[in-house]
Amino acid sequence: MTSSRRATVLVCLAYTWWGCSAIFWRELGSVAPVDQLSFRVITGFSYLAVVWMVRRHNPIVGLTKQHLTYGLAACALIAANWIVFLWAVDNGRAVEAALGYFLMPLFSVALGVGLLGERLRVLQKAALALAVVGIVWTLVVVGTVPWVALILGASFAVYGWARKQGPWNAVDGLTFETMLLVPFLLPLLLWRGAGDVAVTGDGSWATLLLIAATGLVTIVPLLLFASAARQVSLTVVGLLQYINPTLQFLVGWQVLGEPVSTSRLLGFAWIWAALGLVIVDELGSKRPVDGSTSGVR
Secondary structure (H helix, E strand, O other): OOHHHHHHHHHHHHHHHHHHHHHHHHHOOOOOHHHHHHHHHHHHHHHHHHHHHHHOOOOOOOOOHHHHHHHHHHHHHHHHHHHHHHHHHHOOOHHHHHHHHHHHHHHHHHHHHHHHOOOOOHHHHHHHHHHHHHHHHHHHHHOOOOHHHHHHHHHHHHHHHHHHHOOOOHHHHHHHHHHHHHHHHHHHHHHHHHOOOOOOOOOOHHHHHHHHHHHHHHHHHHHHHHHHHHHOOHHHHHHHOOHHHHHHHHHHHHHOOOOOOHHHHHHHHHHHHHHHHHHHHHHHOOOOOOOOOOOOO
């Protein structure tokens, strides 16, 4: 197998891991989402700190005020994204969470217009119009506001933009972000544990092992992705990233048993049509589909 093919396989494995991650978090359902987040960040940073020491690389050297500002913004955004995702899985909303990651490229297009002053091409305008129709359809026909999808898609699009302003690669960036979160989440976890909250859920050995694995579930696919993404074209990476929400959708629907009505599927169909236009437009314009944010979850 050539190095390029091997790298493509590793990227596929990373996206497949992320796409199936809801199964893991559902198994940890006896632990509250906020405590899942705390354990995920604390154990994840511990493992990433070991990676830092093994590599003998300190990405904090040379940071400017601008980098710190964007790093803090990315930290807040990924924390918000993670807690909403964990809450969604815990509350039977994994399918809606998948919709959010289908929406993410469309939010990125809107972000380019709003923050960077980019002008929309014809297919991009049509894609955004279809996305709006899908959201309105869900609101009017299904009768619910898809706020989980909107928060996940928007927060991750802005997170990707903030990450691009910093000097880090995927691994160093996540290490810096979790390092910033630990001083907030560790005291919160200790405070909840000192009260009458069972932060370790049912306290069984199986649950404790799952808690210890929360950091690995976060960083292993990231390491797979980071080690291979540079050997794969951004166009291929960008197209492969839709493995993630597609599997999320299928896992939520077929594995976790979440109901998906015909009306809800039609709402998804509008979003999928919009996504198709974005991909066609990017390929037609000979610009790489944006896969740079990798889906860090």
